[in-house]
Amino acid sequence: MTQASLLSVEDLRTYCYTRAGVVKAVDGVSFALERGDSLGLVGESGSGKSMTCNSILRLLPRPAARTVGGRVLWEGRDLLTLPEREMRRVRGREIGMILQDPLMSLNPVFTIGNQVGEPFRLRGAAKGRSDLREKVLDVLRQVHIPSPEARLSQYPFEFSGGMRQRTVAAIALAGSPGLLIADEPTTSLDVTIQDQFLRLLRELQEKTGMALILVTHDLGIVAETCNKVAVMYAGKIVEFGDVRQVLTSPSHPYTEALLKALPVPGTRQRRLYQIPGEPPNLLDPPAGCAFEPRCHRAMQACRNARPPIKKLSDGRQAACLALEAREVR
């Protein structure tokens, strides 16, 4: 990974300290993003995708969770060692964030205009009331809120789910961030509204060159929105690469199984391919590869140690011993 990357996450480790023991929620995650990139971070619940994002922004639930190792290089600075005062300038201004439930991220007792204006006020970016109003109207227009003038004095409850999520996006965009982290931004939205929102994200990216990390469990959303994808399992990235490559010819057995388990619309197969078992208990993970107990390619060697992520001959990265064995041959 070159120093020139916009964001470079190196061997990030975030552990959760619970009464029952230590959970390695993020266990050595590395990836790099360039300007304009959009990375899909996919995985099942508990795979560590949200924890990875929260670690980057240092928004972990403390003291239960702590980042214990690694580096997060943002434009050359390590965010993990930045003083909190400076970190506050990064959040919202340089890196924006959108969370899953838009209603939870909006304050019910303040007007939309007030909340969208807050990032401008905090930065002192507006010269007077009328300038602030113009700036707020401008970002609301960017996210396609219809008749924004009339909407300024309304409250979140008067907005539909889709409009609320677009308002949250407007707040995140108010600081013109170089990177937007969106954690399952469309899970609570209907498909047609989801489609509108994902198109909006792509449009904004094209306009501003902003990079995007999109956390989702839906490979369909990744295919439509992202150019890179990282598949996470039990706290580690098991496959990373170009979306086209990974989704059309997955190399890690987990990615392969995930794609095979999806129903293909229009073809009514009697049975779906099913991945046996359930994700491992992270309090007591398997000694070897975390996917080994469910893997159809598992070998004896897989039980001994977790395989490191390695670059394959076609440029992507995967963490699988069976794969390495095939590559060597």
Next chain:
Amino acid sequence: MGTILELRNVKRYFGIRSGGWMGGGGEKPLKAVDGASFSIASGSSFGVAGESGSGKSTMGKLILRLDRPTGGAIEFEGRDIGKLDAEGDAWYRTRVQAVFQDASGSLDPRMRISAIVAEPLEIHARTGPNRLGKIEIREKVEDMLAQVGLPKRVMDNYPHELSGGQKQRVAIARAMILEPTMLVLDEPVSALDVSIRAQVLNLLSDFQDRYGLTYLMISHDLATLGHVSSQLAVMYLGRIVEIGGTEDIYARALHPYTKALFRAMPLPDPNRKKSAPSLRGEIGSALDIPKGCRFCPRCDEAMPVCSDVDPELVDVGAGRRVACHLMSGPQFTKATHQRGSSE
């Protein structure tokens, strides 16, 4: 295959007080389900698709007798379920069971798994000639848990000790323990992870093969419905706008709303090009339904007639019915062609 369930012009309006203070305002109907008619063949799978606010879950509740229609009739195995006495009600509940989206919410956190699965048996087989003893009930529960693929040891667990997939298996076991003939499945896999989803869908299809069950599955996910159901109804603002064989609808959707739903569906195919614009606007309010076609305000193919006349659900051949002016009569078909060529 006979008909097991038939809905005839079923309506559910809710009275909502509009405006006024201290009862000063008038009552305005919220039309959650506004005239649904269809029938389900015994042993088949029927899918109901729609976005939030389409009325699909209200319809599920009406069929489950958790709510009563304000108009129309629902017939199950030839009996009008609106006219059941107490004994009829007990009969109906042994025949039709439900599985909901949120398994954690539908399992009592203070009951052990064995008690949760045994409860329907204890209620329905407590009296009468089919009375079961404690040992028989326990045997049945063990057998059912084995059938849904849960180990015997979970019997003494509480719901919070199980994973999401396991909890949904418990909900299915509880629904199946009375040996019903029909299951209403309201978003049964939406809350589950992808790798668990396939397991639960396969389990449901095994049960159908084994017992000849009839399924009514409600979902917003067209991919899941396409996999499960043989017949599909698409709902919009309380109305069925398109209904027919699932494979036919997937091959060629006719209603503009159905087409828009398919366009919006994310597919894990990075080579798919999305050229058509996404559906504009949002689903309207069931309190304020447009005068003409309900979908007209969002429709790309709307014609002048659409904002005036509410289209009927008409038969367009091959068992398909569509509620759209584009489909009704040659004069409209011609208009579409002209519109299509000018674009």
